[in-house]
Amino acid sequence: MEKQEIIGKEFRCLDKGFVRLVDLMGNDSSIVQSARVSYGKGTKTISEDNSLIRYLMRHRHTSPFEMVEYKFHIRLPIFVARQWIRHRTANVNEYSGRYSIIPDEFYLPNPEIVRKQSKTNKQGRSDELIDATLANEFISDIKATQELLYEKYNNYLRQDIARELARINLPLSTYTEWYWKIDLHNLFHFLELRLHPTAQYEIREYAKIIANIVKQTCPMAYQAFEDYRLNAINFSAIELKILKEMLKADPLSPEQMVNFGLSKREIEEFITKIHKINNL
Template sequence: MTSDPQPQFVGTSTVELYRASASDLDVARAAWVSQDEAAHAKEAEAGRIEGLIRFLWRNHHTSPFEHGQFTFIVTTPLFVAREFMRHRTFSFNEISGRYTVLPDVFYLPPASRPLRQEGKVGAYRFESGSQEQVDLVRNTITANTANCYVAYHRMLDAGIAREVARDVLPVNVMTSFWATVNPRNLMHFLNLRSAPDALVEIQEVAAEMEQHFAQQMPVTHRVWREALFPS
């Protein structure tokens, strides 16, 4: 007798930076393009681009921030991907449940994830659950996922098309997609998805993306963050 296939569980998403073509200097160069190149090259050498980037951002001159590009490979639960793909300024390509058997990996919220929703629409607070609530959530999701995963494989084994068998999978199934965006639109995404009222799981994805952004464009990142969260 063969045993039922078992799903694997993870408690986090991952973000890999596949490629970046973006720098603070590019922002400055794009802003300077209509002026005397030689004079500005000297400014760049002297490291005087921070003032310019501050001026541009403060005055909403955002087009110089649109000449770079970031490509991320995001692995996250389906319910996070669905929120992510509301951002129309990204280009996306995602793993196909029609052409592949979907990976056996599912999201299980860690015990530390806030579980209770308090307050009213537009001003919710999310609080920690009791140990009993943590156990209820984790046990229920584990059991439900295992049932769904077995049902998926039962249909595949019976010759049902992958695109039909997947209908039984829950929204905590992990998916992977490429997401390409310019720095301006990345900052818009981060404004919305790093905010404390955003879904915890998409905040985690945004935090990883922000780290890559900070590495590639440290000045722009600093200016953006200071404007977002003034001290």
């Protein structure tokens, strides 16, 4: 897809958020063009361009991917922004709650994504649904608190308390906005981490939209990213030793794997990788 068709388009996310591509510098050709500076004049056809991009991705020759830059306008809840801002290799300019009045916009989760605490991932939610009545109570309670805190915020403003102070008790579910500019190499790093099933659902929803924008604007690079990073599996040196044994007639039991020096958790993760391979 041509960038003109996608620039300015608003992709809705969560209940009140969005992702909008503001500007884009470069495309698949820019990656190839810059790589050719280091390899001299070389390939020219589309299939050769594709092979070169795939070679660069496979061999972690990352700098040609930095020649492509994306600038997004994003509206997102503050708790998502807190996770997002940890990606330091981007340029950010955020809405100022000191300068402007914060709009009455808060994130409310859908009942179907209100889940129980995961028992296997201490940071995440499980697939287990919470009782529907409790989920609805939770959402109504959040909504009531948001309304109460916003009413208080408005009262503080009416009494001429400085905006920078009046806002300090607004909740993490408050929506904020920013411009976010990042090159494609670092964007792939962001996507790898934030598309992962262990990333929080809410940031994953944004990552999915951004991934789709990249897929449409740099299709060759995105395909290479999917093949060599996103959907690839790494094995540690110890896991490879076990794998070698497993490929023999008698597979190893988890108890035998302990002898190779893997912890219980590593064994679980390794078995998950093997299941992933078996399910391909």
